[in-house]
Amino acid sequence: MIDHYSADLLGKLVNRVDSIIIGKRKEIELAVVCMLQGGHILLEDVPGVGKTLLVRTLAACLGGTFGRIQFTSDLMPSDVTGVSVYRAQTGQFEFRPGPVMAHIVLADEINRAAPRTQSALLEAMEERKVTVDGVTHPLPKPFLLLATQNPLDYEGTYRLPEAQLDRFLMRISLGYPQPEQEVEMLGRMQEGTPVEDIRPVLLLEEMAQIQRQVRKVLVDERIKQYLVGIAHASRRHPQLALGISPRGTLAWMGAAQAMAYYKGRSYVIPDDAKAVAAAVLAHRLMLKPEAKLTGLHGEDIVEDLLSQGKVPVFQQQRGASS
Structure with missing residues (x-):
């Protein structure tokens, strides 16, 4: 059964963020769904479209x-994870936490740092801990990393390592607003950014409880076969050098569970998997050079794979919420 109180809180959360980030409700819903699964988010787009504002708004809520x-470019790994400082008074080293030791972390313009510094986040993203001078420090629970990234052809950017890119549950692009939405934005922002006035809608303790409920959402065996079938098809796709990994399939299933929960259901349907497919899978695919030259993107390949996949049909849905 779905907790209707939690469902109402999630609706209020999306509405609150939607009142700040105008015209991007679909992208906001994807971000919230990603957080329900405890996943990390990569926001990739050109400068000035509201990536950082979205993260700040989610954190405030x-x-x-x-x-x-x-x-x-000069950021060091210790600037991320923290550093051990020697205290002469006690004769011992004291750990001074870095900014990654927080519940919600904004990694702004993550691809402007050198690969060595980017890799400092790998342990935090995957294992929810950091190791400094041989000592392991657990991160707060829940821990959510929301990173922003400018396109790779912008000056002063580095390509994220594939291992780190795979740790992001979703990659989301905001895009430019429509003219009427941009006019509305000018009106709302005329007297300043309203983020400072936002009060929390959902406490982190409540988010942690919802994340536990999301993992219990039913995934029928036929849904699992559907996901695996598309993953295997991607590994044979003629325009891909690298298809969906087993970790990618697992991430896709988890995101589908979170989407089902957000929609108020205790079971996953194929539409849940389709709704999150592009955000979860596109950044995990590696296109062949000749495919890139034709202008194809990972999202195009995901759409092609979904169009060819055999969608399971259910005579009667089980586990529906009342």
């Missing part, structure tokens, strides 16, 4: 501790 890392 959730409460908890917030850390921000402004990635630059």
Whole structure:
């Protein structure tokens, strides 16, 4: 059964963020769904379309501790994870936490830092801990990393390592607003950014409880076969050098569970998997060079795979919420 109180809170959360980030409700819903699964989000788009504002708004709506890392070319790994400082008074080293030791962390312009610094996030993203000078420090629970990235052809950017890219549950692009939406934005922002006035809608303790409920959402065996069938098809796709990995399939199933929960159901249907497919899978695919030259993107391949997949048909849905 779905907790209707939690469903109402999620609706209020999306509405609150939607009142700040105008005209991007679909992208906001994807971001919330990603957080329900405890996944990390990569927001990739050109400068100035509201990536950082979206992260700040989500953080303000959730409460908890917030850390921000402004990635630059001279950023060091210790600037992210923290550093051990020697205290002469005690004769011992004391750990001084870095900004990653927070519930919600904004990694702003993550691809402007050198690969060595980017890799410092790998342990935090995958294992929810950091190791400094041989000592392991657990991160707060829940831990959510929301990173922004400018396109790779912009000056001063580095390509994210494939291993790190795979740790992001979703990659979301905002895009430019429609003219009427941009006019509305000008009106709302005329007297300043209203993020400072936002009060938490959903406490982190409530988010942690919802994340536990999401993992219990029913995934029928036929849904699992559907996901695996598309993953295997991607590994044989003529325009791909690298298809969906087993980790990618697992991430896709988890995101589908979160989408089902957000929609108020205790079971997954094929439409849940389709709704999150592009955001979860596109950044995990590696196109062949000749496919890139034709202008294809990962999202195009995902759409092609979905069109060819055999969608399971259910005579009667089970486990529906009342």
